[in-house]
Amino acid sequence: MSSAADQINQSTPRNAPKVGKAVKTALEQGAQNIDLSKLPNLTDMSPESITQNVHAINSLCEDPRQKFVFEKLVTHLHDFAREVSLTTDEWMNAIQFLTKVGQICSPIRQEFILLSDALGLSALVDSMNHPTKPPATEATVLGPFFTEDAADLSHGDSIASEGKGEYMYCEGRVLDVDGKPVANCTIETWETDDEGLYDTQYSDRSHPDCRGRLHTDENGYYAYRLVKPTPYPIPFDGPVGQMLKSLNRHVFRPAHLHMMFVAEGYETLITALYFKGDPYLTSDAVFGVKSSLVVDTELIEDDARAKQLGFKHGPFHYLKKDYVLMTKDQAEEEKKKSLANYYKSIQP
Ligand SMILES: [Fe+2]
Numbered sequence: 001m002s003s004a005a006d007q008i009n010q011s012t013p014r015n016a017p018k019v020g021k022a023v024k025t026a027l028e029q030g031a032q033n034i035d036l037s038k039l040p041n042l043t044d045m046s047p048e049s050i051t052q053n054v055h056a057i058n059s060l061c062e063d064p065r066q067k068f069v070f071e072k073l074v075t076h077l078h079d080f081a082r083e084v085s086l087t088t089d090e091w092m093n094a095i096q097f098l099t100k101v102g103q104i105c106s107p108i109r110q111e112f113i114l115l116s117d118a119l120g121l122s123a124l125v126d127s128m129n130h131p132t133k134p135p136a137t138e139a140t141v142l143g144p145f146f147t148e149d150a151a152d153l154s155h156g157d158s159i160a161s162e163g164k165g166e167y168m169y170c171e172g173r174v175l176d177v178d179g180k181p182v183a184n185c186t187i188e189t190w191e192t193d194d195e196g197l198y199d200t201q202y203s204d205r206s207h208p209d210c211r212g213r214l215h216t217d218e219n220g221y222y223a224y225r226l227v228k229p230t231p232y233p234i235p236f237d238g239p240v241g242q243m244l245k246s247l248n249r250h251v252f253r254p255a256h257l258h259m260m261f262v263a264e265g266y267e268t269l270i271t272a273l274y275f276k277g278d279p280y281l282t283s284d285a286v287f288g289v290k291s292s293l294v295v296d297t298e299l300i301e302d303d304a305r306a307k308q309l310g311f312k313h314g315p316f317h318y319l320k321k322d323y324v325l326m327t328k329d330q331a332e333e334e335k336k337k338s339l340a341n342y343y344k345s346i347q348p
Contacts, residue, residue, distance in 0.1 A: 181220025
């Protein structure tokens, strides 16, 4: 039986270069064996013709979604290069920059996600994939600091150990879009301490702190103690930090309180609250802030009330906040609308 390489040689003119060992070995080792007669002619590329020709060869892809994504990727990438008249030096700078982004990544550092965050891509993808319709609570980025090991807490418990920051008390209800309570909803919540650090950023972390797992009661009610989170910088000692510096941008995120809601039959909601008056509220380095997620806390000086709620003393910041979840069907409907262009493009 003749090999794939022999078949290629048989179909080429006698005086053409013969396929030899390099190609034979690659084909034997699993390189794609494509019927060359079915490929478009890809010679004489010009800035005008290259895009259509890349589309032509990529159109052999059998996965319709991948084919669609690559067609758009190539179109926009080529248009970008043409629109900015990309120079060879700039292209090489970009290659070297991406190389550095990859080199600084480690099991605990993901510079590519940081790059995506800083370019607004993470916020865009998150918004498109988790669209909400009022009165549902808007979603925002998960961030890299969620852990699975938070302790289960009862109503009124504290997620933060003593001395981690200014006292805060948060209570409210989890509801569906019709205002009915969502009972037995699991609420994961995590935040920075007043140093602007998550517990996972301490090398001597012995147990979860400033994070907890709450459960709503039959009325959808939740309540817990925490500390008021503080603003913090994203990692800025790598290529993304250098990029932001060159763009004359700061590296700070406004203070925020992460929340994740998981309830049977409902779309999981990943969101965060931001605080009125924060100096970085309107220029979040990773574009996570949405106006509907900005809250104002009340400073309560009453010592007796503070002690009643479980604090050692006053004052404390008080926040009453309800959240509204969509069912899985409602979320799916919104997602389809958000991805309408794609769905339109795959209609027969
Ligand atoms: Fe965060």
